[in-house]
Amino acid sequence: MHHGQNKILQIKNLHVEFPLKEGTVRALQGVDLTFFSRETLGLVGESGCGKSMTARAMLGLVPEPGEVTQGEILLARKDQDPIDITKLHPDGEVIRNIRGADIAMIFQEPMTSLSPVHTIGNQIMEAIILHQKTSKERAAELAVEMLQAVGLPDASRQLSTYPFELSGGMRQRVMVAMALSCDPKLLIADEATTALDVTIQAQILNLLKDIQEERDMSIMVVTHNLGVVAAVTHRVAVMYLGRIVEEAPVEMIFEQPKHPYTQGLLASVPKVGSKVGGRQAGRLQTISGDVPDPLLQVSGCTFHLRCPRFMRGICDREVPPFIETSEDQQVRCYLYSEDVPEAEKAQTAGGEGPRG
Amino acid sequence: MWAFVIRRLIYMIPTVFIISLVSFIIIELPPGDYMTTLMASMAAEGGEMGQEEIEALRRIYGLDQPVYVRYINWMRNIITRWDFGYSFEWRAPVWDVMGSRLAMTVVISLASLLFSWVIALPTGIYSAVRQYSVGDYIFTFFGFLGLATPNFLLALVVMFLAHRYLGLSVGGLFSEQYQMAPWSLGKVVDLMKHIWIPMIIVGTASSASLLRITRANLLDELRKPYVETARAKGLRMWRVVLKYPVRIALNPFISSIGFVLPQLVSGSVIVGVVLNLPTTGPLLLRALQSQDMYLAGSFTLLLATMTVIGVLISDILLAWIDPRIRYD
Ligand SMILES: Nc1ncnc2c1ncn2[C@@H]1O[C@H](COP(=O)(O)OP(=O)(O)O)[C@@H](O)[C@H]1O
Ligand code: SF4
Ligand SMILES: [Mg+2]
Numbered sequence: 001m002h003h004g005q006n007k008i009l010q011i012k013n014l015h016v017e018f019p020l021k022e023g024t025v026r027a028l029q030g031v032d033l034t035f036f037s038r039e040t041l042g043l044v045g046e047s048g049c050g051k052s053m054t055a056r057a058m059l060g061l062v063p064e065p066g067e068v069t070q071g072e073i074l075l076a077r078k079d080q081d082p083i084d085i086t087k088l089h090p091d092g093e094v095i096r097n098i099r100g101a102d103i104a105m106i107f108q109e110p111m112t113s114l115s116p117v118h119t120i121g122n123q124i125m126e127a128i129i130l131h132q133k134t135s136k137e138r139a140a141e142l143a144v145e146m147l148q149a150v151g152l153p154d155a156s157r158q159l160s161t162y163p164f165e166l167s168g169g170m171r172q173r174v175m176v177a178m179a180l181s182c183d184p185k186l187l188i189a190d191e192a193t194t195a196l197d198v199t200i201q202a203q204i205l206n207l208l209k210d211i212q213e214e215r216d217m218s219i220m221v222v223t224h225n226l227g228v229v230a231a232v233t234h235r236v237a238v239m240y241l242g243r244i245v246e247e248a249p250v251e252m253i254f255e256q257p258k259h260p261y262t263q264g265l266l267a268s269v270p271k272v273g274s275k276v277g278g279r280q281a282g283r284l285q286t287i288s289g290d291v292p293d294p295l296l297q298v299s300g301c302t303f304h305l306r307c308p309r310f311m312r313g314i315c316d317r318e319v320p321p322f323i324e325t326s327e328d329q330q331v332r333c334y335l336y337s338e339d340v341p342e343a344e345k346a347q348t349a350g351g352e353g354p355r356g
Numbered sequence: 357m358w359a360f361v362i363r364r365l366i367y368m369i370p371t372v373f374i375i376s377l378v379s380f381i382i383i384e385l386p387p388g389d390y391m392t393t394l395m396a397s398m399a400a401e402g403g404e405m406g407q408e409e410i411e412a413l414r415r416i417y418g419l420d421q422p423v424y425v426r427y428i429n430w431m432r433n434i435i436t437r438w439d440f441g442y443s444f445e446w447r448a449p450v451w452d453v454m455g456s457r458l459a460m461t462v463v464i465s466l467a468s469l470l471f472s473w474v475i476a477l478p479t480g481i482y483s484a485v486r487q488y489s490v491g492d493y494i495f496t497f498f499g500f501l502g503l504a505t506p507n508f509l510l511a512l513v514v515m516f517l518a519h520r521y522l523g524l525s526v527g528g529l530f531s532e533q534y535q536m537a538p539w540s541l542g543k544v545v546d547l548m549k550h551i552w553i554p555m556i557i558v559g560t561a562s563s564a565s566l567l568r569i570t571r572a573n574l575l576d577e578l579r580k581p582y583v584e585t586a587r588a589k590g591l592r593m594w595r596v597v598l599k600y601p602v603r604i605a606l607n608p609f610i611s612s613i614g615f616v617l618p619q620l621v622s623g624s625v626i627v628g629v630v631l632n633l634p635t636t637g638p639l640l641l642r643a644l645q646s647q648d649m650y651l652a653g654s655f656t657l658l659l660a661t662m663t664v665i666g667v668l669i670s671d672i673l674l675a676w677i678d679p680r681i682r683y684d
Contacts (some may be wrong), residue, residue, distance in 0.1 A: 061587060091592060091593045096590040097590060098590070099587070099588055099590035100588065100590040107585055107588075108581075109581055112580055112581045115582045115585075115586070116679075117600075117680070127589040127590065131590060164680060175585075178589070
């Protein structure tokens with residue numbers, strides 16, 4: 001698989017913990033993800049499952065008092081060994097040179113993610129000057145080019161406008177321009193369209209798609225909206241409580257989801273890809289129970305408290321390993337394990353799961 | 357931006373007009389006029405004044421005119437001749453009595469403003485960026501101490517310490533040999549030697565409150581997503597903090613320009629008395645006590661006008677650093 005594509009970044013067994021007075025919050029409990037050039041990966045899951053934390057960790061921006069306790073994030077480099085981002089000083093020169101230049105990020109709130117008291121031009125040129133060491137004039141030219149590329153009308157005049165003078169969609173275009181300004185290898189869009197209304201959302205998604213095709217870039221689209229996933233991604237990773245539970249090409253996720261959680265996610269969407277799904281898509285009405293308290297340590301498969309196919313004595317013991325159900329599809333679920341007797345799997349099939 | 361400045365300047369005109377009316381009402385408020393006071397004190401000393409003499413004096417002071425004529429005359433003299441009227445108690449034109457004191461008030465105000473900025477800005481930033489660090493706790497402790505200590509008490513303590521341990525002559529703004537001397541380099545140096553005590557005393561409370569405000573504002577700003585955006589671009593943490601959140605957390609500093617004068621005049625009259633400062637506070641207090649009404653009214657007028665100007669300056673600066681204000 002992934003013929004002719006380069007591996008850009010690999011996350012292995014990433015753990016992030018927040019030691020709080022009330023106890024330890026295990027935000028990430030072993031995340032594995034691989035990013036390839038010219039591929040868009042969708043990261044989906046309910047709110048609070050650790051999508052943003054994964055994105056932050058990739059930029060070395062885990063907020064205090066959180067810390068990476070295990071695992072590595074390996075960024076490929078030209079003619080050198082990969083570098084482990086988790087080992088870098090969070091304000092050191094190495095990671096600062098990676099941020100914005102190798103890995104760039106678009107955030108959810110286009111209003112609050114831009115400084116209200118600096119012009120658009122100032123905020124875009126800042127990154128260009130920092131990473132490309134150009135003159136101010138050249139940076140302004142590049143900024144105008146970027147703004148034109150993301151479809152901002154009257155781009156050269158926009159340099160001197162302030163964020164509050166623009167609409168939400170235009171602001172998000174500015175964020176995209178800013179993220180692209182230093183030609184990153186990996187672009188992370190964390191809920192980048194969630195705050196926008198449906199038509200604007202579609203425009204921004206199309207923009208990302210075009211960019212994908214034009215540049216040799218890898219994109220990670222973080223969302224809880226399956227409509228977005230269907231629209232732009234090639235591959236999908238489904239996340240639950242700090243772990244990836246299933247990963248597969250987008251068609252396989254929609255056509256033959258393997259993990260009971262993925263199946264629940266899809267069942268909660270009226271019709272995949274339809275506009276009706278809108279912003280509500282991904283609300284898990286059909287999955288019973290709530291996401292457990294983040295302070296609670298769930299043994300075994302973290303989904304077992306809500307799983308309709310829970311197998312007592314199997315699912316609540318050890319964390320299920322990744323099982324390859326086909327060449328391209330991986331799933332963390334004992335239902336697909338050859339070590340679990342078929343009788344056990346059949347017994348619970350379609351039955352009621354335990355109430356957590 | 358210019359439209360904003362001009363609009364604010366135009367708004368100022370009615371404000372200053374109302375201030376002048378209020379100041380004049382203060383002058384007119386007590387029953388009788390200065391002649392009544394004068395006759396009473398003459399009588400107490402056993403002297404008598406002839407009716408003609410009284411009328412003559414009334415004419416000289418314009419006291420025989422209707423109220424609105426006196427207001428117009430007062431304003432006209434101020435505008436055309438910078439003549440604020442006559443201080444009965446000091447037997448001198450009001451401006452001669454209060455001009456230098458007003459200047460000293462402004463100097464001390466600016467000095468203590470500067471002092472509170474220099475103290476509050478770095479400590480406030482440090483406290484917010486390193487929240488719950490040892491340094492934060494120390495600054496917080498002194499911040500609350502500074503807020504809780506009454507100024508006059510602080511004045512007494514600082515004077516005692518400066519006299520006892522530094523052997524400084526305290527009180528006043530000048531040494532004896534410069535008290536009456538005309539301005540010279542020596543006098544300026546002498547002023548510098550004396551001004552730091554009132555500067556610390558007057559500036560401590562506002563330093564403390566500015567420190568608290570800066571810390572709180574900055575903590576709010578540091579949590580905003582635009583900080584993460586800036587860091588995600590690859591900027592150094594301190595550069596991010598100084599360029600973005602501090603810029604916004606700066607607003608209260610600029611607002612403080614507008615409030616420093618009334619604070620100094622109203623809040624530190626007692627400090628002025630304790631420290632024996634040639635500022636307006638003590639003089640205003642005396643003028644009010646002795647019904648020296650032109651002096652009292654003129655003080656009110658000038659201080660209020662200067663406050664309005666202070667607020668204007670701070671508003672213009674705020675609009676200059678925060679585009680959201682000037683565009684609305
Ligand atoms: N500052 C923090 N302190 C403690 N826990 C946090 C903090 N930030 C995030 N978390 C924990 O990390 C988990 C993942 O959060 P996040 O990555 O923002 O979720 P998502 O983006 O998927 O909605 C949350 O459940 C939360 O409990
Ligand atoms: S491992 Fe067990 S509990 Fe977890 S998803 Fe599979 S069947 Fe459900
Ligand atoms: Mg999130």
